[in-house]
Amino acid sequence: MKLGGKSENIIIPLIAVILAFLIGGVIIAALGSNPVDAVGYLVQGAFGSKTNIGATLVKVTPLIFTGLCACFAYRCGVFNLGGEGQFIMGAVTAVWVTVSWGLEGPLACAAALLLGAVAGGIWGAIPGILKVFRGLNEMIVSIMLNYVATLFMGWVYTELLRDGSVPQTFPVPDASKLGRLMPGMRATWGLVIAVLIAAGIYYFLFNTSKGFQLRAVGLNATASRYQGFNVKRYMLFSFIVSGAIAGLGGAIELVGTQFRLMSGFALGFGFDGVAIALIAQLNPLATVLVAYFFAVLRTGATTMQVGSGVPTSVIDIIQALVIIFAVAGMAFVRLPGFKQRMLNRQRGKKEE
Amino acid sequence: MESLFTWNFASEIVLSTFRMATPLLLVALAELYSERAGLVNIGLDGIMSFGALAGFMISYLTGNPFLGILAGALGGVLVNMVYAFCTVTLCAEQTVYGMALNIFAPAISAFIYRVYFGVSSTLAQATLMKTIAIPVLKDIPFIGPLLFNQTPMVYFAYLMVPFTAVFFNRTKAGLSYKSVGEYPKAAETLGINVVRQKYVACIICGLLAGIGGAYLTTCYVNTYSDGIVAGRGFIALSAVIFGHWTGSGVLMACLLFGFCDALQLKLQIISKDTPYQLFQMIPYVCTLAALAIMGAKKAGPKAKGKPYLREER
Numbered sequence: 001m002k003l004g005g006k007s008e009n010i011i012i013p014l015i016a017v018i019l020a021f022l023i024g025g026v027i028i029a030a031l032g033s034n035p036v037d038a039v040g041y042l043v044q045g046a047f048g049s050k051t052n053i054g055a056t057l058v059k060v061t062p063l064i065f066t067g068l069c070a071c072f073a074y075r076c077g078v079f080n081l082g083g084e085g086q087f088i089m090g091a092v093t094a095v096w097v098t099v100s101w102g103l104e105g106p107l108a109c110a111a112a113l114l115l116g117a118v119a120g121g122i123w124g125a126i127p128g129i130l131k132v133f134r135g136l137n138e139m140i141v142s143i144m145l146n147y148v149a150t151l152f153m154g155w156v157y158t159e160l161l162r163d164g165s166v167p168q169t170f171p172v173p174d175a176s177k178l179g180r181l182m183p184g185m186r187a188t189w190g191l192v193i194a195v196l197i198a199a200g201i202y203y204f205l206f207n208t209s210k211g212f213q214l215r216a217v218g219l220n221a222t223a224s225r226y227q228g229f230n231v232k233r234y235m236l237f238s239f240i241v242s243g244a245i246a247g248l249g250g251a252i253e254l255v256g257t258q259f260r261l262m263s264g265f266a267l268g269f270g271f272d273g274v275a276i277a278l279i280a281q282l283n284p285l286a287t288v289l290v291a292y293f294f295a296v297l298r299t300g301a302t303t304m305q306v307g308s309g310v311p312t313s314v315i316d317i318i319q320a321l322v323i324i325f326a327v328a329g330m331a332f333v334r335l336p337g338f339k340q341r342m343l344n345r346q347r348g349k350k351e352e
Numbered sequence: 353m354e355s356l357f358t359w360n361f362a363s364e365i366v367l368s369t370f371r372m373a374t375p376l377l378l379v380a381l382a383e384l385y386s387e388r389a390g391l392v393n394i395g396l397d398g399i400m401s402f403g404a405l406a407g408f409m410i411s412y413l414t415g416n417p418f419l420g421i422l423a424g425a426l427g428g429v430l431v432n433m434v435y436a437f438c439t440v441t442l443c444a445e446q447t448v449y450g451m452a453l454n455i456f457a458p459a460i461s462a463f464i465y466r467v468y469f470g471v472s473s474t475l476a477q478a479t480l481m482k483t484i485a486i487p488v489l490k491d492i493p494f495i496g497p498l499l500f501n502q503t504p505m506v507y508f509a510y511l512m513v514p515f516t517a518v519f520f521n522r523t524k525a526g527l528s529y530k531s532v533g534e535y536p537k538a539a540e541t542l543g544i545n546v547v548r549q550k551y552v553a554c555i556i557c558g559l560l561a562g563i564g565g566a567y568l569t570t571c572y573v574n575t576y577s578d579g580i581v582a583g584r585g586f587i588a589l590s591a592v593i594f595g596h597w598t599g600s601g602v603l604m605a606c607l608l609f610g611f612c613d614a615l616q617l618k619l620q621i622i623s624k625d626t627p628y629q630l631f632q633m634i635p636y637v638c639t640l641a642a643l644a645i646m647g648a649k650k651a652g653p654k655a656k657g658k659p660y661l662r663e664e665r
């Protein structure tokens with residue numbers, strides 16, 4: 001294995017996934033179910049039919065957005081934990097645009113997506129501004145804003161745009177909904193947008209000089225400052241873009257999948273996004289794959305619960321274990337002791 | 353709105369400020385002990401949620417809330433050992449691991465609760481800890497009945513403040529503890545076992561944060577639900593920054609945030625026309641405003657957030 005090479009970036013997450021599944025299997029066995037059957041149901045639930053594959057693709061779309069949101073900010077060295085709040089603000093804006101502007105049709109849909117991204121960007125700018133100009137810890141600020149956004153959304157669906165007796169907003173009119181990829185499948189063009197944005201971010205980060213500078217700021221802010229990069233501007237920029245990605249995701253989720261805001265909307269998407277970005281080693285393209293993996297687990301878990309009686313929350317544990325093992329594994333191979341051992345082994349081979 | 357400034361209202365606010373500030377204080381002190389050894393732990397929410405579950409389960413099963421607190425403390429330590437191993441021994445990034453705890457611990461808590469109580473069970477209820485009045489002090493007019501008729505955990509939390517202040521500033525153990533967070537290299541050359549000290553810090557942090565979580569389910573409400581912690585760990589984290597890494601500062605910050613919480617609950621009852629969500633935002637917005645006004649001075653342990661590798665120069 002080459003030190004610091006790309007192979008460990010793939011091998012370690014894979015080992016982490018296998019380990020997490022083994023532990024998950026032990027838990028399932030401890031509950032008195034057959035782990036192999038449970039995994040069988042899981043696979044069937046995620047890939048068993050056209051509907052199921054479609055359901056997985058529906059679930060993956062918002063996760064790609066929150067994953068990219070966490071990924072982009074962290075590339076610049078700022079930890080945006082506010083993906084959920086930015087996602088929600090995007091969705092709230094989208095419901096406001098489509099329901100109360102009196103517009104209908106593709107134009108309304110486009111306006112909802114655009115303004116959703118703007119709203120997410122503004123919500124993401126707040127922790128960025130407070131970090132850059134007041135030196136505040138961006139993690140705390142972005143988390144606090146998640147709670148504020150969730151409560152604001154609560155106000156919107158219980159009062160401002162409430163539809164009848166149930167606490168939920170009016171639905172997005174049919175004409176303004178985001179189109180589906182193909183008839184009979186619930187996946188929308190939102191998925192295509194998500195993948196395109198992932199590719200765009202990848203291109204920006206790894207093939208443009210601005211992207212290089214942004215990554216440099218993330219790797220070593222002090223060195224970048226001496227190099228003449230405007231560190232503060234990059235941090236603020238990355239926060240705004242990161243928020244806009246999440247906001248767009250929220251808008252797409254609303255006009256493409258959910259159509260109404262109600263209690264529990266987007267719950268946990270922010271932290272899932274962070275987990276996805278970390279397992280993907282902050283690579284935008286890998287983020288798409290890991291998000292897909294998470295979505296497979298989510299859709300499969302429901303079938304698993306029905307089929308074998310294993311509660312879906314086992315999946316949450318497996319996901320959490322994957323991130324713990326993946327990050328621990330990466331840290332382990334970077335330890336000087338481990339590096340030394342690998343070097344010694346390589347040297348030993350040469351001498352032979 | 354005339355009733356706003358009556359004696360009754362004020363005393364209720366004071367009483368509930370102290371109650372609301374208690375879990376924050378416990379957890380903020382947990383973070384203080386962690387950061388003083390150079391470990392920034394943003395996983396407090398996760399530790400709290402596991403502590404809350406452990407506390408609830410044990411107090412539900414045994415009927416003894418004190419055992420619940422003990423279980424919460426143990427649970428907190430257990431969860432935080434994951435963090436300790438990965439950040440101290442493996443030198444993994446602290447924020448990443450804090451985040452991992454925030455994802456991991458609530459998942460486990462939710463899982464255990466669901467497996468034990470079933471998916472659609474009616475809410476199980478545990479016994480709440482009773483208040484104990486302190487004999488002489490409670491007779492002080494004005495503040496006596498407010499401050500000295502609380503659950504033992506409240507006393508414990510507030511007594512921890514002077515203890516912490518004395519420990520960090522007046523004892524040799526406390527000073528060498530702090531040196532680990534300021535300049536671990538120098539501490540090591542003076543014969544302090546930095547790695548062991550960091551593990552001790554993680555144990556204390558898990559202990560206090562676990563108690564803080566268990567407080568929610570044994571002294572505050574008698575049920576457990578997902579998301580019961582509601583970001584209190586992060587508010588406590590800001591309390592440490594706001595309180596400039598000192599025991600007394602943390603106390604003031606927690607009382608301020610506790611007051612916001614108490615106030616919003618009261619306002620919800622008084623003003624029914626205003627959407628309750630706006631009031632619920634108060635604690636979070638106040639935390640943000642307090643931090644924004646204060647700004648972040650370059651205070652706190654110098655080596656916080658940095659991994660310590662003995663071999664590294």
